[in-house]
Amino acid sequence: MSSSSSCAKPEFEVGECVAGFEVIKKLGSGGFGAVYHVKKDGMEMALKTEFIDEENNEETLKNEVHMLRMMQWSPSFCRLFTAKRMKWCGQSVNIMVMTICNRPLSRLRRMMPDRHFTKSTAARLSYQLLEAIRDLHFSGIIHRDVKASNCGWHAASRRIFLFDLGFSRKFLKVDPTTLKVSHRSARKAPGFMGTSKYCSVFAHDELDQGRRDDLWAWLYSTVELFLGTLPWNTEEKSILVSKMKKRVGKKLFYKCPREFALMYEHIRQLKFDSSPDYQMMMNLFQQMKIRLEIDESDPMDFEEGSAFFEEYFCGQTDSEKEMNSDYQSTIPDVLESHRNRKSDIVTLGSRSASSDDENKLGRLAAGFNRAINRLMSF
Ligand SMILES: Nc1ncnc2c1ncn2[C@@H]1O[C@H](COP(=O)(O)OP(=O)(O)OP(=O)(O)O)[C@@H](O)[C@H]1O
Numbered sequence: 001m002s003s004s005s006s007c008a009k010p011e012f013e014v015g016e017c018v019a020g021f022e023v024i025k026k027l028g029s030g031g032f033g034a035v036y037h038v039k040k041d042g043m044e045m046a047l048k049t050e051f052i053d054e055e056n057n058e059e060t061l062k063n064e065v066h067m068l069r070m071m072q073w074s075p076s077f078c079r080l081f082t083a084k085r086m087k088w089c090g091q092s093v094n095i096m097v098m099t100i101c102n103r104p105l106s107r108l109r110r111m112m113p114d115r116h117f118t119k120s121t122a123a124r125l126s127y128q129l130l131e132a133i134r135d136l137h138f139s140g141i142i143h144r145d146v147k148a149s150n151c152g153w154h155a156a157s158r159r160i161f162l163f164d165l166g167f168s169r170k171f172l173k174v175d176p177t178t179l180k181v182s183h184r185s186a187r188k189a190p191g192f193m194g195t196s197k198y199c200s201v202f203a204h205d206e207l208d209q210g211r212r213d214d215l216w217a218w219l220y221s222t223v224e225l226f227l228g229t230l231p232w233n234t235e236e237k238s239i240l241v242s243k244m245k246k247r248v249g250k251k252l253f254y255k256c257p258r259e260f261a262l263m264y265e266h267i268r269q270l271k272f273d274s275s276p277d278y279q280m281m282m283n284l285f286q287q288m289k290i291r292l293e294i295d296e297s298d299p300m301d302f303e304e305g306s307a308f309f310e311e312y313f314c315g316q317t318d319s320e321k322e323m324n325s326d327y328q329s330t331i332p333d334v335l336e337s338h339r340n341r342k343s344d345i346v347t348l349g350s351r352s353a354s355s356d357d358e359n360k361l362g363r364l365a366a367g368f369n370r371a372i373n374r375l376m377s378f
Pocket residue numbers: 027028029030031032033034035046048078098099100101102104149150152163164166348349350351354367
């Protein structure tokens with residue numbers, strides 16, 4: 001068991017000042033810490049914490065900060081405002097402060113009738129996620145846990161941001177003498193990494209992951225954006241999920257725009273260290289957009305002006321209400337104005353909401369393996 005996940009995780013209180021950032025509310029928590037909505041000098045941000053187990057010297061956030069710093073050139077990732085180590089009640093805590101996103105993509109999808117987006121929204125979101133993955137790969141990094149719950153909608157830029165780089169890893173290495181860059185060789189037994197519902201069959205087989213595996217996870221996540229479900233939705237056993245993935249083939253895309261079958265054909269022939277043809281896939285998206293008359297300027301299903309906005313996206317979801325009511329009793333009067341103000345800062349991500357469409361066992365296993373990997377291979 002990872003030490004971070006087994007050691008106590010102190011909670012920051014609403015109104016508390018953490019490294020100069022005022023806590024507005026908790027957005028959710030992961031295996032290694034929690035994410036808070038914070039404010040400083042009138043600016044809203046997200047603060048991610050990690051309580052360090054000094055005995056084991058395990059610091060997942062350090063890796064995430066390092067990777068996010070490398071991605072600051074890309075518009076598909078959060079801005080990193082600060083990252084530091086601090087003391088909190090005698091404990092060492094790592095924090096990073098980044099752009100705050102609105103609801104996670106997975107929750108937005110579940111708020112739709114039949115839990116799927118319209119073709120126009122699903123296609124545009126899938127394209128944006130592909131752009132994020134391409135940018136990450138261009139920087140020499142693989143994500144290893146691509147899925148809609150690791151994407152947040154950033155309303156101001158009308159983009160999705162890919163977050164949670166805690167699982168990510170560099171796939172390139174540089175020879176120190178010749179300065180030649182090459183793909184790292186596949187490790188023999190890297191262990192499972194990712195989420196069973198979305199990961200590639202190679203990840204199920206615990207093979208080392210490359211760029212192709214992020215694309216498989218993107219493909220499965222895309223199908224879910226279009227259809228609201230995956231054939232293995234109710235299957236809990238990872239081995240059976242893997243079997244279903246191996247069996248389903250092209251049939252998976254029957255109800256999706258036909259261009260996805262072509263992207264699938266490309267992805268399925270990729271080897272561990274192959275370079276995917278992002279441009280070819282992006283061209284297929286352009287073709288799809290023309291064929292389906294998708295207009296970039298149309299509101300997304302969850303944006304004001306769409307047919308769904310008033311009925312499905314104006315209120316809070318049950319899990320959001322639950323998350324907010326957990327804090328109700330602790331909110332000091334001075335912060336009451338934040339809660340009452342109708343603004344774009346309400347209702348953001350929560351762990352509890354996303355957990356129902358993810359394989360919990362997979363997450364546990366992934367958290368465990370991530371801890372081991374941190375210790376062994378970085
Ligand atoms: N920049 C952000 N803006 C808004 N919400 C965020 C941001 N980053 C993370 N969150 C939300 O905070 C919650 C916790 O995120 P975190 O990445 O710590 O954990 P996780 O992905 O749920 O789990 P794990 O770390 O075990 O994979 C998630 O619901 C996520 O949507």
